[in-house]
Amino acid sequence: MNYNDFLTRQQQIKKLSIAEQKNFYEQLLKKKYDKTEVRILASFYYGQLFYQEGNFRKTIEIIEPIIVDYQSYPYTPKLLSCFNLIGVATHCETEYNVSRFFYETALKIAMENDEKYYYAFEYNNIALTYIEEQNYEEALKSLALAEDVLKDCDEEMGAYIYINKSISLQKLNRLTEALKAFELGVSQYHADTIVPDDVTRCAATLYYKLEQPEKYETYKKQILSKMDEMYAAEFMDACRELFECGRDSCDDNLMxxxxxxxxxxxxxxxxxxxxxxxxxxxxxxxxxxxxxxxxxxxxxxxxxxxxxxxxxxxxxxxxxxx
Missing domain, CATH: 1.20.58 (Methane Monooxygenase Hydroxylase; Chain G, domain 1)
Incomplete structure (x- = not known):
């Protein structure tokens, strides 16, 4: 199956059940293809199906053969997608050092191929691993690099960058800067539309720390109303953050x-x-x-x-x- 044939077939199987899609990719990857773009694409789409189900270990297992031997494959932007997919899968498994390695390698490959569009994306991903490790100074360094190359990326990337910047600045108690980053993310980059849940969580803790109770209460209620809809990592972060607000304010009801x-x-x-x-x-x-x-x-x-x-x-x- 050549590249164009694969793309045509891939569009067709998107209409099938998840089980049928998995079977298609599994059978395709069993065949002895050379190290081609088709194998990169098939691995990515196959791994993505498991990622969407929350089966991160299976995602890693599928993508790993591409990653360990990536230099033997032709360059295609989907190679970066493979690195990012395994990066986010290991991130979800809380293997932040490993995740960062994949993002840094993706950035290196992007730079080698002058793919400026991806630079801000990778810097932001790297920052996320530092945020999870509570290394907010390093996160801010990566986010500053992301800001510098934002002009080469989709404008919506600014929503992610400035909300993550606000979160990091909050943690360092640099609240004036955190508010500025938050407001820029919302007003200029429409973060409230692009990443509404991140905005809500960021705003709740920010306005609590800024001692603006009306705004804090508004965002707190929004978080509490969505608890049942959150995936595990988001739920855990929201609980931890609101619990800390409750503990600091002696709000027994909230805790x-x-x-x-x-x-x-x-x-x-x-x-x-x-x-x-x-x-x-x-x-x-x-x-x-x-x-x-x-x-x-x-x-x-x-x-x-x-x-x-x-x-x-x-x-x-x-x-x-x-």
Whole structure:
């Protein structure tokens, strides 16, 4: 199957069920193709199907053969897409160093091929890994580089860059700069339309820290109303951020609301062990604040339970990758 034939077929199978699409790519990748653009594209679309289902390990497994031998393949922009897909999959697995390596490699390849359009995208992705590691100074350095090349990218990329910049500046308590970045992201780059959930979360914590209670309450209510719709990482971040606002303001109702929401989430998704660990951590913090010894012990037991499960999960996936 040549490149054009693949593109034609790919458009056709998009109308099929997910299972049928997976089968098409699986059979295609079993064939002994040379290292061609077709193999890059097939791997990307196949891996993307699993990513959309939240099966990040399977995504990594599919994309990895392309990544480890990428220099043997012809350059195509979809090669960058493969690096970004495995980057976001490892990011979702909280392997931030690994994720950053993939983004940095994608940036290197883009620069070697003068693909300026992708520079801001990769710098922003790199910044996200630093934000997750709470290394906000490094995040801001990457975001500054993204700002410098934003002119070569889609304008909407500015929405991501300036909201992430605002988040990082907030964490460093540089609130005037954080507000400026937030307002620029919304007014000039329409972040409230492009990344509405990120804007809501960013605004809630920003206006809380700026002591603007009316705006804080507005955004807080929006977050609480959407809790049931959030995916795991977003849900965990929202809970952590609002819980901290509640703890700082001694808002017992808010903290209990967050804990109830997390309990309901874990009842619904018991295998979301990272959310479970965060839940146990917040229960522990709350119990310490109340000096409730029994609750403290229960929270510590829960933390150890989820830590053990995470270690076991990591071991299993390490063995599978050998």
């Amino acid at each position: 209990n609301h967050i804990l109830r929401s997390m309990n309901q989430y874990m009842e619904k998704y018991p295998d979301e062990i990272k959310v479970g660990l965060e839940f146990a951590e917040l229960i522990y913090v709350y119990a310490v604040g109340k000096m409730d010894k029994d609750a403290i012990l229960e929270a510590l037991e829960a933390k150890n339970y989820y830590k053990d499960r995470i270690i076991e999960y990591s071991k299993e996936n390490h063995i599978k990758s050998l």
